[in-house]
Amino acid sequence: VxxxxxxxxxxxxxxxxxxxxxxxxxxxxxxxxxxxxxxxxxxxxxxxxxxxxxxxxxxxxxxxxxxxxxxxxxxxxxxxxxxxxxxxxxxxxxxxxxxxxxxxxxxxxxxxxxxxxxxxxxxxxxxxxxxxxxxxxxxxxxxxxxxxxxxxxxxxxxxxxxxxxxxxxxxxxxxxxxxxxxxxxxxxxxxxxxxxxxxxxxxxxxxxxxxxxxxxxxxxxxxxxxxxxxxxxxxxxxxxxxxxxxxAPAAPASATISGALSRDTKVAWAAVPGAAGYRVRWRRNDRSEWSDQRDVTGTETLLVQTPVDDHFVGVSALAADGSESLVTFAGR
Ligand SMILES: [Zn+2]
Missing domain, CATH: 3.40.630.10 (Zn peptidases)
Known part of the structure; x- marks a missing residue:
């Protein structure tokens, strides 16, 4: 072949x-x-x-x-x-x-x-x-x-x-x-x-x-x-x-969410070599498309008044020109 x-x-x-x-x-x-x-x-x-x-x-x-x-x-x-x-x-x-x-x-x-x-x-x-x-x-x-x-x-x-x-x-x-x-x-x-x-x-x-x-x-x-x-x-x-x-850079290898029994969700992810920043995306659990996003430069962020029980979260990596990787779905 x-x-x-x-x-x-x-x-x-x-x-x-x-x-x-x-x-x-x-x-x-x-x-x-x-x-x-x-x-x-x-x-x-x-x-x-x-x-x-x-x-x-x-x-x-x-x-x-x-x-x-x-x-x-x-x-x-x-x-x-x-x-x-x-x-x-x-x-x-x-x-x-x-x-x-x-x-x-x-x-x-x-x-x-x-x-x-x-x-x-x-x-x-x-x-x-x-x-x-x-x-x-x-x-x-x-x-x-x-x-x-x-x-x-x-x-x-x-x-x-x-x-x-x-x-x-x-x-x-x-x-x-x-x-x-x-x-x-x-x-x-x-x-x-x-x-x-x-x-x-x-x-x-x-x-x-x-x-x-x-x-x-x-x-x-x-x-x-x-x-x-x-x-x-x-x-x-x-x-x-x-x-x-x-x-774009590679997608983050992993991403986690935490915040049970809280109104806020903490999001953290693995750093990606060469990434200029990251885009955190989230949506309510009854939706199929990301509805909200936030660009950050570190490897964690806090989503205030966004309970972890009711939201899906994902993280992508960004190049300096804004090119975005695939979104890595966050879990425990
Ligand atoms: Zn064919």
Whole structure:
């Protein structure tokens, strides 16, 4: 198994953000190696996005290293992505984020329904690598909607709001489409924050089909079904996310809250090398998005009249230019 990688070294060679897509494509029989399998959407669209991201960002200098990855063997078993995830683990990379782009180029879906207003971003809420001790702690802390991958998806949602073009993010609260998977999964298994981008409406007459026409229906994953304006917007969201996370410091390794039987909540977190400051975010426990924030320079703060019983708290690290890391959810 071989992947094609473009590596853009950052000031920190060990911390990486990854954008990936798969270069293999298939027809009806996944083991058919001779039929024409153009794979325009699945997943040449993602590969084009990765190449364009490299073109757009390669002249800039970032704190983190950016890995532009094109995976092989996705259709037969996520082999190329597994190779890179295992390599990241073996080399001790600190993976801040992995953005998987798979089927990101069409707007007309099955049955002719068109949707060009949003892109789906799939994420797991709870770290799939979570062990028993972490699971027990989370049961007490809450945080089912605040795992690292969900935090990444929320960050992408926020980034998308500032990208010109107006493409919205549907924060799809599942690891992937129902009962299906993709190249972000090997990264999730190892505990790395990872998400999948996919179009709003899939066209299953195009995906994984022999090229043919049956009863007037044209099957096959061909380039004429792509919407390049839409693909450009998905690419812009990826580029802006990569730029932000590569410019930001790493997320705090841990964060804690305390203050039981008090009206105030004390927040403390692990210092992050190179961070110019930190952003403490909080919200009431009946809300899903952060509602309040405070920027501080130390490694603790007190939220007055904000009872720990009723508030979720998270902490991110800030670069001097304001670039923000993912939010680390605080617990005991
Ligand atoms: Zn695919």
């Amino acid at each position: 071989e992947d094609v990688l473009g590596i853009q070294p950052g000031r920190d060679p060990n911390r990486v953000v990854i954008v990936g897509a798969h270069i293999d494509s298939r027809v009806t029989d996944v083991m058919n190696t001779t039929a024409d399998a153009p794979g325009a959407n699945d997943d040449a669209s993602g590969v084009a996005l990765v190449l364009e991201a490299a073109r757009a960002l390669s002249k800039q200098r970032f704190d983190a290293t950016i890995v532009y990855a094109v995976f092989s063997g996705e259709e037969q078993g996520l082999w190329g992505a597994t190779l890179l995830a295992d390599t990241a683990k073996a080399r001790g990379w600190d993976v801040s984020a992995m953005l998987n782009n798979d089927i990101v180029g069409n707007t007309v879906g099955q049955g002719g329904k068109r949707e060009d207003g949003y892109v789906r971003v799939f994420s797991e809420g709870i770290r799939s690598s979570e062990g028993e001790a972490a699971q027990a702690a989370r049961r007490g802390n809450g945080g089912e909607d605040d795992g690292p991958s969900r935090a990444l998806a929320k960050a992408i949602d926020g980034v998308a709001g500032s990208v010109r073009g107006g493409l919205d993010v549907m924060l799809d609260r599942r690891p992937d489409r129902f009962g299906r998977g993709g190249d972000h999964e090997p990264f999730l298994k190892l505990g790395y924050p990872a998400v999948r981008f996919s179009v709003a409406n899939e066209d299953w007459d195009a995906q994984h089909q022999d090229l043919r026409t049956e009863k007037g229906v044209v099957f096959g994953d061909t380039v004429d079904k792509m919407d390049f304006g839409y693909l450009a917007k998905v690419t812009a969201i990826n580029v802006a996310t990569l730029a932000r996370l590569a410019a």
